[in-house]
Amino acid sequence: MSVEVGEKVIGKVTGVKPFGAFVELPGGKSGLVHISEVANKFVEDINEHLKVNDEVEVKVLSIGDDGKISLSIKQAQKPKRERREKKEQSPEDFEKKLSMFLKDSEERMSTIKRQAESRRGGKGR
Template sequence: MSVEVGSKVKGKVSGIKNFGAFIELPERKTGLVHISEVADQYVDDINEHLTVGEEVEVKVLSIGDDGKISLSIKKAKAPAPKPKPKKEPTPEDFEKKLAGFLKDSEERISTIKKQTESRRGGRGGKR
């Protein structure tokens, strides 16, 4: 398989530096995966994600005029499924939430009043 921009190829990690990893590609070529292209999340230590000799699939991002090959591991992976869009709230949903809130509030106020009255001797503060 030839190394062309946009293609996905398998390679072997041949070296790791703090800024990225060198990947040995087919046709005796070597490319660099920058640390920002290793994983979807922030990578502080590349050694936590890759080891020398590990086989990885990479996507060829660019090939410079000087022959430098820029690679990405995270772009070689299939895109994560998109989350389902949330249902837009309707006026009925709002009314249900409001009714539930009012019921809950009334129950809490009622409980507080009962506790207060019991502390005053059950007369409810009427004199």
């Protein structure tokens, strides 16, 4: 079985190095998951995420002319729905929020002006 760019497959970690992990793919080929493609957050120590013989789902990023296969674990994961499904905001909601913000802002500014005037001794002086 040969792998193709963009394909997601299950592989087995065969080696872990400071720069990434080697993963055996179906068909006997192996590829490298660079440390930057292990997780969606910064990975300082790859050993905290992967161990030899772990089964992982990987996405094939590229296959070089020399046969080297570049893989990604983080791109094989499904994106979180919360990030994809942003709540749509209607123009009425925006106008209402803007109006509330302006009203609150004006109230705060008038309070600040009154306090400043009282410290200076009022308007007449």
